[in-house]
Amino acid sequence: xxETEKRKTLFHFDCIVALASIPIALFxxxxxxxxxxxxxxxxxxxxxxxxxxxxxxxxxxxLLFFSSLRTERKSGDxxxxxxxxxxxxxxxxxxxxxxxxxxLVVYAVILTPAGFIISTTLLIAWQTQxxxxxxxxxxxxxxxxxxxxxxxxFVHVLKVMLPAGILAL
Amino acid sequence: MDLLANLxxxxxxxxxxxxxxxxxIGALYGTxxxxxxxxxxxxxxxxxxxITFSLPPVSAVIMLAGIYYGSAYGGSTTSILVNTPGEAxxxxxxxxxxxxxxxxxxKAALATAAIGSFFAGTFATVAIMLLAxxxxxxxxxxxxxxxxxLLLLALTMVGTLATESPxxxxxxxxxxxxxxxxxxxxxxxxxxxxxxxxxxxxGIDFIVVAIGLFAISEILVQAEKIKKYGLxxxxxxxxxxxxxxxxxxxxxxxxxxxxxxxxxxxVLPGAGSTPATFFSYAVEKKVSKHPETxxxxxxxxxxxxxxxxxxxxxxxxxxxLTLGIPGSATTxxxxxxxMIYGIQPGPxxxxxxxxFVWTIIASMYIGNIxxxxxxxxxxxxxxxxxxxxxxxxxxxxLAFCTVGVYSIRFAVFDVFLMIIFGIVGYFMRKHDYxxxxxxxxxxxGEMMEQGxxxxxxxxxxxxxxxxxRPISLGxxxxxxxxxxxxxxxxxxxxxxxx
Numbered sequence: 001x002x003e004t005e006k007r008k009t010l011f012h013f014d015c016i017v018a019l020a021s022i023p024i025a026l027f028x029x030x031x032x033x034x035x036x037x038x039x040x041x042x043x044x045x046x047x048x049x050x051x052x053x054x055x056x057x058x059x060x061x062x063l064l065f066f067s068s069l070r071t072e073r074k075s076g077d078x079x080x081x082x083x084x085x086x087x088x089x090x091x092x093x094x095x096x097x098x099x100x101x102x103x104l105v106v107y108a109v110i111l112t113p114a115g116f117i118i119s120t121t122l123l124i125a126w127q128t129q130x131x132x133x134x135x136x137x138x139x140x141x142x143x144x145x146x147x148x149x150x151x152x153x154f155v156h157v158l159k160v161m162l163p164a165g166i167l168a169l
Numbered sequence: 170m171d172l173l174a175n176l177x178x179x180x181x182x183x184x185x186x187x188x189x190x191x192x193x194i195g196a197l198y199g200t201x202x203x204x205x206x207x208x209x210x211x212x213x214x215x216x217x218x219x220i221t222f223s224l225p226p227v228s229a230v231i232m233l234a235g236i237y238y239g240s241a242y243g244g245s246t247t248s249i250l251v252n253t254p255g256e257a258x259x260x261x262x263x264x265x266x267x268x269x270x271x272x273x274x275x276k277a278a279l280a281t282a283a284i285g286s287f288f289a290g291t292f293a294t295v296a297i298m299l300l301a302x303x304x305x306x307x308x309x310x311x312x313x314x315x316x317x318x319l320l321l322l323a324l325t326m327v328g329t330l331a332t333e334s335p336x337x338x339x340x341x342x343x344x345x346x347x348x349x350x351x352x353x354x355x356x357x358x359x360x361x362x363x364x365x366x367x368x369x370x371x372g373i374d375f376i377v378v379a380i381g382l383f384a385i386s387e388i389l390v391q392a393e394k395i396k397k398y399g400l401x402x403x404x405x406x407x408x409x410x411x412x413x414x415x416x417x418x419x420x421x422x423x424x425x426x427x428x429x430x431x432x433x434x435x436v437l438p439g440a441g442s443t444p445a446t447f448f449s450y451a452v453e454k455k456v457s458k459h460p461e462t463x464x465x466x467x468x469x470x471x472x473x474x475x476x477x478x479x480x481x482x483x484x485x486x487x488x489x490l491t492l493g494i495p496g497s498a499t500t501x502x503x504x505x506x507x508m509i510y511g512i513q514p515g516p517x518x519x520x521x522x523x524x525f526v527w528t529i530i531a532s533m534y535i536g537n538i539x540x541x542x543x544x545x546x547x548x549x550x551x552x553x554x555x556x557x558x559x560x561x562x563x564x565x566x567l568a569f570c571t572v573g574v575y576s577i578r579f580a581v582f583d584v585f586l587m588i589i590f591g592i593v594g595y596f597m598r599k600h601d602y603x604x605x606x607x608x609x610x611x612x613x614g615e616m617m618e619q620g621x622x623x624x625x626x627x628x629x630x631x632x633x634x635x636x637x638r639p640i641s642l643g644x645x646x647x648x649x650x651x652x653x654x655x656x657x658x659x660x661x662x663x664x665x666x667x
Contacts, residue, residue, distance in 0.1 A: 013600045017340070028347075028362065038357045043625045046354035049618040050347065050361055057343045063336045089599075093393045097595070100392045101588060104385075107571060108584040116572070123571070124564045130392065131560030142561055150572060158220050160576050 014068035018061045025054040025061075099130050115165015120147035172298060179527030182227070183535055191228040192532050195235020196539045202236070203243020204551045207391060208566060209256045210240040210499045211608075212384040215376045216573040218506055226510040227525055231532040233506055234486075237499060238290055238536060241442070241479045242544045243551065245282035245471070249275060250403045250552055258442040258478045261450045265463060265470030270404040272466050280412040281420045281468055282475040283544040289428040289476035290537040293483030296432055297490070298530060301519065304491040308516030311492075313627065314634045317620035318644035320613050323438040323494050325648050328606040329655040337602045345607035348373050349614025356622065368582040375505045375612050377574050377583045378590050379498070382604040384570045385591025388563050390598060403555050411545065420472035423453050427476030434477070435484025438496030441605075442481035449477035483533070490514050490526060494613075498605035501612040 029051055037045050103126040110119045124143035129136060154160045182188065202213035214236055221229040244259035249266035262282065269278040311319070328342035329335035351362045352372030363369035412420075427449045434445035453473040454463045463470050488494045493515030495501040507514050512525070519526055544551070574587045597604055628634035636642045 013596070014337075017600075021340075032361065035359070035361070038359050042357065042622075043630045044622045046357050046359045046361060049621070050350040053343055053346045053350065057340070057347070060336065060339050060343065064340060067334065067336050089393060096392045097389045100389060101592065104567070104571070104584075104588045104591075108581050108588065111571075111575065111581055111584065120568050120572070124568050127564035127567055128560045131563060132558060135560075139560070143564075146565060146568065150568070154220070154572065154576070159223070160220060161579065162572070162576070 014064055018065035018068070021061050022058055025057045029054050096130055100127065103127055103130070111165075112163050113165060115167050116162040117147045117151050117167055118165060120150065172302075175523055175527045176298065176531060178524055179529075179531030182524060182528040183231070183531040187225075188228055188231055188528070188532060189535065191224070191232040192235050192536050193539055195232035196239040196536050196543060198232075199236040199239020199241075200243040200540065200543050200551055201554065203240035203255050203259075204246050204554050205243075205562065206247055206251070206253050206255050207387045207563075209383065210237055211379055211502055212387070212566075212570075213240060214499065214502050214506070215379040215384070216569045218376055218502075218509070219573055219576040221506070222509060226512055227528055229510055230507065230512070230525075230529055231536075233503055234529060234533060235536045235539075237486075237503065238479065238482050238533065239540055239543075241290075241482045242283065242286045242540045244478070245286070245475050246279060246544070246548060246551055247555060249278045249282065249471070250406070251555055258446050258481075260443070261446040261474040262471055264450070265465070265467050267404070268464065268466035269468065269471065273407060274466065275404055275406045277412045277416050277468060278471050279406065279548050280545060281416065281472045283541055283548070284412070284417070285420065285424045285427065285472045285476040286479040286544070287537050287541040288424045289431060289479040290483060290540070291534060292428050293432045293435075293480040294530065294533045294537070297483060297487055297533075300436075300487055301491050301526070301530075304487065305516040305519040308492045309520070311516070311640070312638070313620045313623035314638055314641045315644065317617060317624055318635060318641040318648070319492065319494055320617040320620060322644050322648045322651075323488075323496055324606070324610055324613060324617070325652050326438045327496065327609050328603075329652055332603040332606070333601055335652070335655040335659060337600075338606050341597070341602050341604070341607040342610045345610025346614045346617070348378065348607075349611045350618070355615070355619065366582070368580055371578070373586065373611070374577055374583065375502070375608065376577055377586050378611055379502055379608055380570045380574055381587040381590025382594035382597070382608060383498070384566065385587060386594030386598055386604075388567055389591060389595040391559065391563050403552065406549055406552060416468050419468050423449075423469045423473035424476045426452060426456075427473040427478075428480040431477030431480030431482075432484040435481030436487050438488060438494065441485070441497045442478045445477040445481035446474035449473040490529075491516060491519070493518075493616075495609065498608045501605075501609045505612050 032047050032050050032054075035047070037047065103123055107119050107123045110122075121143045124146055125136075125140055128139035128143065132139070151162055154162050183192070198213065198217070199210070202208045202210065214233055217233075217236070221232065224232075240256065241258065244255040245262045245266065247253055247255035248259040248262035249270050252263050252267040254260045254263055266278045266282065269275065324342055324346075328338035332338035349372075351369055353360050353370055360370050430449045430452065431442065431445040434448060435442060450463075450470060450473060453467075453469045454460050457463065457467070457469060459467070485496050485500050488496055489500045489504060491514075493504065493513060495504045504514065512518065512522075570587065571584055574583050575581070577583060594604055596602075597607075624634055625632070634641070635645060
């Protein structure tokens with residue numbers, strides 16, 4: 001029962017992937033085709049492999065499209081509808097995931113200007129807060145200790161440079 | 170006698186204090202990532218890679234190998250105590266392992282898993298030793314044409330056989346291959362698909378893709394779950410005895426069968442350790458005099474699959490070391506790491522640097538002993554890791570991912586790329602697109618293209634070189650058969666369902 005429900009939501013995604021991949025592949029072929037090749041005499045130039053892969057991708061797109069159609073029709077035959085609620089991702093779940101991604105993007109943006117310790121502390125504090133509300137004192141303490149610890153480990157023990165940012169001033 | 174001389178050479182280097190230390194660190198870290206749910210060897214090794222660049226190659230590889238087989242030990246602990254597999258290959262262990270824990274036999278389950286892993290790890294290493302030289306010798310005969318055909322075989326097997334939907338596996342493989350062409354072409358210096366980005370000229374790093382697809386997507390999946398389930402409780406490790414003589418006797422034959430099954434499945438590219446565990450479980454149930462006890466705490470149901478898991482992991486090292494061809498996501502990461510250290514695994518490595526290869530092999534014996542100690546008397550300490558709040562665990566993993574990706578070449582660009590692959594990986598998971606073929610294709614793509622181009626240069630542009638050389642023809646035939654088989658299998662399944 002659950003399987004059918006899953007198949008139904010699958011349908012749209014696979015079709016989108018199949019349909020979107022064709023124009024993208026065509027664009028990339030066009031792009032590759034129009035890049036001037038170096039004049040070195042070669043049996044197979046640098047364009048061969050990418051174009052071959054892209055053509056294979058275009059050829060397999062209909063396979064993906066039709067295989068998703070077939071599973072769709074099959075699930076359509078399966079009546080009656082399942083009683084248990086579908087395991088679809090809710091808007092609230094998407095919001096949490098969006099926040100995780102947002103936290104990462106902000107991290108990447110402020111990493112160099114603010115430095116590793118500040119941005120990592122913020123990242124961990126933000127993520128722990130998303131995963132477990134409340135307990136923010138514990139979460140904040142862990143974030144600071146972790147960032148400082150990792151910074152020390154990388155920069156002073158492993159000799160891997162991390163951005164110091166404004167704390168270097 | 171060659172073998173013994175090589176082995177003693179290996180041991181003489183492996184027991185140096187430094188190498189022992191890295192072996193221990195690898196085994197310890199491997200156990201930790203095995204125990205922690207959601208963080209597998211792919212992520213564990215990827216995060217650590219950038220900081221291993223400065224180590225001596227032998228020590229670095231000893232450590233990576235320790236992580237690799239160590240994670241197979243740790244996975245069972247989580248399956249037995251929490252009923253949540255730490256890795257896909259530990260799913261089967263949940264069936265009977267968790268039941269044993271509920272019945273208060275957690276210690277026996279953990280013990281049989283650890284002993285079985287040790288047994289399998291050790292004997293599979295013996296098998297590696299015996300097989301390595303003959304295969305490497307065969308590999309010496311390979312020309313670029315054979316290499317291209319072999320890579321094609323490995324990719325198609327991983328892409329089509331090991332996945333639910335061969336079409337999706339094929340798609341993932343092609344995308345991986347395409348990503349491998351990004352950047353400067355090695356032979357001509359021409360830049361492909363960089364779109365003006367200086368970072369893309371250097372290409373897309375497989376570590377970035379691996380962490381995105383495997384770790385960031387996992388964190389997104391966890392973020393999605395957390396609202397639904399909350400945290401899980403674990404069973405306690407209680408009781409006086411680890412394992413009784415009777416239980417050990419019951420476990421012995423499953424160890425042997427699991428080791429054989431696991432190793433054979435592991436050597437083949439594409440299958441990996443998860444099917445080996447299912448296969449072993451099925452066999453144990455079939456040969457058992459009490460098949461009705463399976464799923465209700467049968468010790469054989471833990472002993473067999475756990476041995477198979479470790480043996481399969483070791484088996485997968487055979488094509489990696491002897492031919493330089495990985496057959497799974499984790500071994501692909503290891504191949505990538507080898508190349509960063511300037512080591513090209515394959516037949517020539519056995520010729521040119523036997524000390525290197527044999528030190529690694531010798532370290533596996535030592536590593537398995539270390540792991541037995543870590544996972545038997547000290548298992549309580551690792552079980553405590555499971556009490557770590559998920560919020561803290563995943564946040565720290567996330568931070569390690571970002572710092573790992575950033576420190577590859579100090580590029581914020583890579584952090585963004587990691588985020589993108591994380592989102593892509595999340596949707597791939599949701600819609601059953603396998604990530605392993607994509608990663609494998611990304612790592613192997615360049616080798617494959619070079620093989621193709623070199624083969625054709627050598628043959629003056631004559632394509633028949635791939636079918637006139639017998640080994641190449643054989644490999645291509647197997648490739649064709651495996652693709653046909655996987656598609657026919659799906660079609661037949663469909664028509665049966667109708």
